[in-house]
Amino acid sequence: MCRWFVVKVGFAGLGVMGFPMARRLLEAGFQLKVYNRTVEKALPLKEQGAVVASSPGDLASDVDVYITMLRDADVVEKFLIGEAFFKARSGTIFIDMSTVYPDFSVKMASEAERRGFSFLDAPVLGNVDAAERGELKILVGGRREVYERVLDLLRVMGEPLYLGASGYGSRVKMIVNHILITTVSNLAEALALTRSLGIKPETIMDIMGKHPTGRALEYYWNRMLPEKTRAKFYIELAAKDLMYIVETGVRNRQELPMASSALQTYTKASKTIPRKDYTRIIEILK
Incomplete structure (x- = not known):
């Protein structure tokens, strides 16, 4: 039995990079719930046992960790402030792995913590081949104690590097x-x-x-x-x-x-x- 079997992970964004990252989490034994605006991209993961959410808010309703791997800051804000922050349980850890600007990461961390959540900015270095092999460099900013709680999860996708306070991963x-x-x-x-x-x-x-x-x-x-x-x-x-x-x-x-x-x-x-x-x-x- 995988030692992470009690952790339920939500993953939003199944694009070129997001899909192989999410698949690695599923294959590692995490309970995985996914959302993608084009639902067809989620079907192969559903066949492997993932649950497909109907919306960004639905994705947040019953997960311990909520990961976003989205196109830009506007989409991340729409997913989180627009929906997920209203549906998530207190104590949920949000990890934004999208490439956004540093001030945005700081803003999102503040908004998350104000609502009783934790937040890490964790953009990645590497291409789709590295994502498939679990060899991404993961650049993490946020509270160190939160980083340590999700370290094993991040290691499934690559090599996490803790860089400091919120926004430093994005910097x-x-x-x-x-x-x-x-x-x-x-x-x-x-x-x-x-x-x-x-x-x-x-x-x-x-x-x-x-x-x-x-x-x-x-x-x-x-x-x-x-x-x-x-x-x-x-x-x-x-x-x-x-x-x-x-x-x-x-x-x-x-x-x-x-x-x-x-x-x-x-x-x-x-x-x-x-x-x-x-x-x-x-x-x-x-």
């Missing part, structure tokens, strides 16, 4: 996303220039491979070369994350010219080539 996720997304944007521009100058991409990679950062650069460069690349992180989500990064910079009076430039590129790409992997911005630079 670190924002910084890491800034590095990754602007790096991809710069590489795409460099690849476009490489082609326009009649140089083989392999020549540049052979040279850069000898650089200390060569392996990381090679990984992203190679994802840009094939015309068909499995989408692991959608272009429009990268644009959304860059918008949060730039807005946070403005709030903190920090200039972010590279993020601002990348936001323009990804905003254009999200309108012209949506639902493609974020490395495919090379297509609008041809």
Whole structure:
């Protein structure tokens, strides 16, 4: 018998990342209740024993832990403040694993605690392959005693890293996303220039491979070369994350010219080539 069998978990958001995360919890022995706006995405989990909720509020009515893995802060707020906080039992632990801006995480923690709940911001690093293997990096902000209560649960999905008070998980996720997304944007521009100058991409990679950062650069460069690349992180989500990064910079009076430039590129790409992997911005630079 799994040692977590008494814990009932609610999971909202069964998208590219959320589905494999929820499935791992179910396979680990947790009692799982799920909700997704497109109910068809929940049916495979129902066949494995999960209960399908009819609404975000219904999902909250009888669970010990309520996890959100949603598209953006607006959707998270609609699910929680709009419904779940009215239906959840006192003492419920809410864990938001979505990528949102730090001030929002602090706001949600305050709203949850005011109602007798606990709240952690716990965005993740890694793609769908890491989610399927349970190898995500989970960046956690909130009260440490709450973090320790759900540590075993989080370990089913990856490696939890406690970073401090509410909002610190989202802060670190924002910084890491800034590095990754602007790096991809710069590489795409460099690849476009490489082609326009009649140089083989392999020549540049052979040279850069000898650089200390060569392996990381090679990984992203190679994802840009094939015309068909499995989408692991959608272009429009990268644009959304860059918008949060730039807005946070403005709030903190920090200039972010590279993020601002990348936001323009990804905003254009999200309108012209949506639902493609974020490395495919090379297509609008041809």
